[in-house]
Amino acid sequence: MLEELPLTQWKGPYDADTKARAVAALESGAVLFFPRLPFRLLNSETQFLTAGVADGKAKNISLDHTTGRMQASSLTGDKAQALAAMIERFGAGAASLVRDLLPYREVERARTSFRPVQVKGRSYSKISDDRLLHVDAFPSRPMRDGRRILRFFANVAPDSPRHWHVGEPFEDFARAFLPRLTPHPPGRSWLYDKLGVTRGRRSRYDETMLSLHDAAKRDDAFQQTSPQDAISFPPGSCWLVFTDVVLHAALGGEFALEQTFHLDVGQMADPAKAPIKVLERLRGESVA
Ligand SMILES: [Fe+2]
Secondary structure, eight states: OEEEOOOOOSSOOOOHHHHHHHHHHHHTTOEEEETTOOOOOOGGGGGGOSGGGBOSSSSSEEEETTTTEEESBOOOHHHHHHHHHHHHHHHHHHHHHHHHHSOOSOOEEEEEEEEOSOSTTOOOOGGGOTTSOBOOOOSSSOOTTTOEEEEEEEEOOSSOOEEEEEESOHHHHHHHHGGGOOOOOTTHHHHHHHHTSSSSOOOHHHHHHHHHHHHHHHOHHHHHHSOEEEEEEOTTOEEEEETTTSOEEEEEOOOEEEEEEEEOGGGSSOGGGSHHHHHHHHHTSOOO
16 A cells, blocks of 8 residues: 655666566555655745645645646736745755656646645535545546556645555455446536537546546545555655546645646556556446
């Protein structure tokens, strides 16, 4: 469930044994844990360790590294620029680590986020409550033919650990939930695409993953009784995980940074471990 890697550098080269362990564990559904890899803030950046830097509407501040556009921050002017620079430095570091540690030749670096609001005590609808066990599925960003969601996190809180729960293997979860999913109405993915609700049209894979995400969060018995392990990520540590296959819940903590990556299933060392392949095996048909 947790594969600890003693890396201390954000850039490679890393030794062959470490790289082999990393990809095998990651693709098997483990969380890669880097206890000795702190993301260090500059002295001037510690001012951003307050919930006040968020605009209060979205849970995360996000940065699009291709445009430099930052969303959901309350800051303006020089302070906004300095916060964006901190988020970008983290995102670039995460990208170099992923590039040097893993065998994937084409990894898309998507949004980078800063999560400055304490997880505990927030109130959300069930579907948007990430304190409930779930696999990630993005309502507006279709993954079409099973494109993967890989996320790199850093706990930058000065003294509070980030608490997660990690659930049972994806295949066990999907086997239990698939028979009770209700099919999405025909035409809806087409309409959402036309209306610009989604960036591109959702595939059956996207619809299935969204349904699994929602069904897990709505099922109180599953949340309370399904097997789960608690993980505590201490301040100054990082972790990397395929969040589309690992059931996870973020229960507590503040001040985390996160970089999302996407890659095609064909890039994987073992594509059979992709959630789309698991769903196809269970359903006996294509879901792309
Ligand atoms: Fe998540």
